[in-house]
Amino acid sequence: MREETLLIVGNGVLAGHVLYILSHGTRYKKIVIGSRDIERASRKANTLQQHALNIGYDVDIEAIHLDLDNIHQTAASISKVSPAVIFNTASMQSWWVVTTLPDEVRSKVAETRFGPWLPMHLSPTLSLMEALRQCENDAIVVNAAFPDAVNPVLARNGLGPTVGIGNIANVVPALRLAVAEQLNARVQDVDVRICGHHYVSYRLSRLGHPDGAPVFFHASVNGTDVTGSLDQNAVFRSLTERHRRTGGVEGQPVTASSAVAVLEALQGRTRTLVHAPGPNGLPGGYPVWISKAECEISLPQNISLDEAVSVNETGQIHDGIESIDKHGNVRFAEEQMAAMYDLFGHQCDELRLADVHEVAKDLSGRYQHFLERNGLVH
Known part of the structure; x- marks a missing residue:
């Protein structure tokens, strides 16, 4: 069964669309949704399994509790599922969140480009890859969280996903x-x-x-x-x-x-x-x-x-990342980081893997404060 099990980490918009497509027929015998919110994930799994039966497909979908903030728990969950392939959709902030801002605000935020937001995508993926190494599972990892930059940063630390998607x-x-x-x-x-x-x-x-x-x-x-x-x-x-x-x-x-x-x-x-x-x-x-x-x-x-x-x-x-060195240290482009500081007060000229979680938490908090300051949180 291991060779035919897919573990999807995360239960957001992208995961939902992927599950919907796979519910119409897939080469995987079993699909497992790993999510912090087990109740919501279980309802999604049940909904899609019933949807599939309505149109003539029998797809085995279930949900498990998986919290990337707890690496030991994540490792134990991966060991239990023993997937052949893991699809990571987890991010501290999905890329499309900024597109929902009012036009005037969105245009200002767009000046930061995408690169300086790297910590928000790198942090959860790093936790997943560390958990995978801890449980000694050799699953193939397909990463949806800014793979253009996340994958090379982690690969240079021996933690790289196999491939990304999209873009x-x-x-x-x-x-x-x-x-x-x-x-x-x-x-x-x-x-x-x-x-x-x-x-x-x-x-x-x-x-x-x-x-x-x-x-x-x-x-x-x-x-x-x-x-x-x-x-x-x-x-x-x-x-x-x-x-x-x-x-x-x-x-x-x-x-x-x-x-x-x-x-x-x-x-x-x-x-x-x-x-x-x-x-x-x-x-x-x-x-x-x-x-x-x-x-x-x-x-x-x-x-x-x-x-x-x-x-x-x-x-x-052009995306705001000046370079990624052989150790996976990221140097951000000066112009885009200046825009990050002007908007959010966030400054990170160089990102080291050891600091990723702390920097991501800081950026997340500053972005939330920015929303509150501009009356964008109800």
Whole structure:
């Protein structure tokens, strides 16, 4: 049973969408929701199991108590479940929370970019990975919490998740559709390979261009390279025109489906091509072959792995992360950290793994105070 058990850590919006998709059929024989709120998680598990039966699927879903603030308890829970794959959705603050602020406030907060919020995503993931090491479970970990940066930070400390989800993967369906339309081809025959950081995927879907950050893009139709014959700017622009989609919380089904593609591929005997951030501890996003036996970067011949990594490392600077050193220490970009200080009074020029929980708690408290000060908490 172990090889067919999936543990989902967290019970928020993304976890709910992923569970909904998996309830329509999955390669996993058992799905376990690990949550602090066992009552709410149990109701969700029961709801989705009954939903599945209504439409002809028999999916085994249950809930367990799991508190990432208690590493020993988390380790014991993981040992009991003995999952083959763990999907981490836990974060101290979901990325979309800021998108719910009033426009004027949101535009000011947007100046901080995403990088300086790293502690909020890194802290729970670090606890999970420490618990996993403590219980000596060798489960594959798929991380949804800012994997472009969280995965490489943890990997350089021997605690890296295997791969992430979302971000660069979220723009691939629209890019395939745009290429197919421009070349009058079937979308099923179109293959897109793209390398880019979270910053790139966020800007492409909202601006129709990478906003100055580097991105590698390659397209083929039935195996023939068509990149040079495309109007690439028009392809990118289509993400805000013809193929514009819903963002924020309402856009989560796209992220959830990218997660399901990865999770299902990890139970496959033949490899599946996906796009994913943070594979094998690399920064940013890449095309990746995934199966039960492998997680391997899949680049076209005209770009090397070093070049792809460089594209992503430059992209992370645009997102407010100056660098991640070989020890996993993070230096934040001066401009974005200045914006964090102006808005919240939060200052963290360099983040060390040993300080992550303390810094995350400080940032969370300062953000809550900011909301209260601006009358945004009822």
